Amino acid sequence: MKQYDLIISGGGMVGATLAAALGQQGMSIAIIEPQLPPLEWPRAEYDIRVSAITRATENMFEKVGAWQKMVEMRVTPYQHMQVWDEGGSGSIHFDSSDLGESNLGHIVENSVIHKALLNRIDELESIEIITPARISELKQHDGFVELMLDNGSRLSAKLLVAADGANSWVRDQVGISTTGWLYDQSAIVATVRTEKSHQFTAWQQFMKLGPLAFLPLDQKELSSIVWSTSPDEADRLSRLDEANFLTELHMAFGDTLGEMQSVGPRGLFPLQLKHANRYCSERVVLVGNAAHAIHPLAGQGLNLGINDVSELSSQIIEARNGNGDWGEYALLRRYERSRKGENVAVMAAMDGFKRLFSNDQPLLKTVRNLGLNIANHAGPLKSHIIRQAMGLK
Numbered sequence: 001m002k003q004y005d006l007i008i009s010g011g012g013m014v015g016a017t018l019a020a021a022l023g024q025q026g027m028s029i030a031i032i033e034p035q036l037p038p039l040e041w042p043r044a045e046y047d048i049r050v051s052a053i054t055r056a057t058e059n060m061f062e063k064v065g066a067w068q069k070m071v072e073m074r075v076t077p078y079q080h081m082q083v084w085d086e087g088g089s090g091s092i093h094f095d096s097s098d099l100g101e102s103n104l105g106h107i108v109e110n111s112v113i114h115k116a117l118l119n120r121i122d123e124l125e126s127i128e129i130i131t132p133a134r135i136s137e138l139k140q141h142d143g144f145v146e147l148m149l150d151n152g153s154r155l156s157a158k159l160l161v162a163a164d165g166a167n168s169w170v171r172d173q174v175g176i177s178t179t180g181w182l183y184d185q186s187a188i189v190a191t192v193r194t195e196k197s198h199q200f201t202a203w204q205q206f207m208k209l210g211p212l213a214f215l216p217l218d219q220k221e222l223s224s225i226v227w228s229t230s231p232d233e234a235d236r237l238s239r240l241d242e243a244n245f246l247t248e249l250h251m252a253f254g255d256t257l258g259e260m261q262s263v264g265p266r267g268l269f270p271l272q273l274k275h276a277n278r279y280c281s282e283r284v285v286l287v288g289n290a291a292h293a294i295h296p297l298a299g300q301g302l303n304l305g306i307n308d309v310s311e312l313s314s315q316i317i318e319a320r321n322g323n324g325d326w327g328e329y330a331l332l333r334r335y336e337r338s339r340k341g342e343n344v345a346v347m348a349a350m351d352g353f354k355r356l357f358s359n360d361q362p363l364l365k366t367v368r369n370l371g372l373n374i375a376n377h378a379g380p381l382k383s384h385i386i387r388q389a390m391g392l393k
């Protein structure tokens with residue numbers, strides 16, 4: 001049986017960040033992952049999936065030695081954010097210069113984030129990626145966890161980290177239940193070329209069936225859209241031919257970015273809220289979407305996952321440096337206590353926004369437009385909102 005300091009199930013963006021954070025401290029780590037993307041990066045192609053990442057996430061990527069690699073591939077800073085209610089009079093505008101910051105955050109393609117992390121992991125000798133593989137059997141013992149993989153190998157470690165996404169196999173195996181629901185919304189994502197420049201602004205319009213965001217990419221007429229709408233409507237829109245899709249997109253978004261000129265492949269994601277009722281069990285801990293999946297309307301899911309990694313990795317490193325046991329239950333509970341508050345608060349806020357804005361009731365519409373305008377003119381409140389959203393606290 002091969003022994004590691006730590007085993008991570010799931011080598012997505014969150015699992016890979018944790019591996020890099022601990023691997024660069026010399027800890028021996030196995031990542032178990034059923035399907036890794038190819039390592040080469042075709043510059044001419046834009047990934048249809050992007051993430052708006054906060055300063056806190058950027059700092060963590062920098063700390064694990066992956067940020068510069070992302071910058072060398074492609075990241076797009078944005079200086080402004082404009083949010084408004086369809087057909088209403090309310091809007092709010094954020095400008096990085098009001099905060100004395102050079103940008104509000106970055107838009108980064110998921111493939112860029114993932115590849116930069118995998119390249120970084122490749123440089124760290126103490127990390128082994130076992131792929132394609134899944135855990136088929138998990139036994140929790142006093143002091144260690146023992147795993148059997150579907151390729152027949154057996155492994156053990158003091159700690160197993162579940163970073164295997166919203167449908168976490170590990171979470172189910174250790175009997176951690178979840179609370180949540182499927183939203184009556186799916187998100188269409190795609191890369192769109194527009195007539196006018198995006199002005200390095202993240203645009204978001206709230207509509208009755210869901211928000212529509214245009215997130216800026218490095219070319220000033222190229223944006224990544226996240227269009228949340230009812231599942232039937234999303235299905236219909238995703239099947240339209242290019243010309244009809246562009247016409248409907250233009251009608252929905254209005255003329256802010258001019259004509260919609262072209263769209264690449266479209267992806268469809270059913271949206272859900274799912275929160276693990278506990279983040280740990282004996283020798284097992286959850287991070288990222290395995291612990292919490294949220295509505296993407298303010299682009300916070302990955303950021304929360306990276307904050308999980310930041311907290312868990314510092315507690316593990318502290319325990320290890322003090323010759324302590326980094327898999328002990330008390331440490332895992334400490335991690336859970338320190339992360340649950342922020343995760344639940346952001347999840348509740350996103351859920352609240354989703355409900356507040358998907359409602360056409362006239363009084364509510366008037367109140368929320370008024371709220372947007374008041375917030376837009378309330379200097380300290382506005383700064384507080386944006387600093388929180390940037391992960392600056």
Ligand SMILES: Cc1cc2nc3c(=O)[nH]c(=O)nc-3n(C[C@H](O)[C@H](O)[C@H](O)COP(=O)(O)OP(=O)(O)OC[C@H]3O[C@@H](n4cnc5c(N)ncnc54)[C@H](O)[C@@H]3O)c2cc1C
Nearest residue numbers: 010012013014051052164165288289296299300301302303
């Ligand atoms: C439309 C949309 C837009 C979004 N935009 C943003 C944004 O702008 N900003 C932001 O912060 N967040 C955003 N998010 C959320 C973000 O994408 C997720 O929070 C993030 O991908 C979670 O990463 P993860 O590594 O925890 O999980 P995942 O990305 O789901 O990765 C899980 C990994 O585990 C692997 N796996 C699966 N099953 C197993 C198994 N049985 N054993 C081992 N491994 C397994 C998978 O192959 C994968 O590699 C968005 C989400 C959506 C749907």
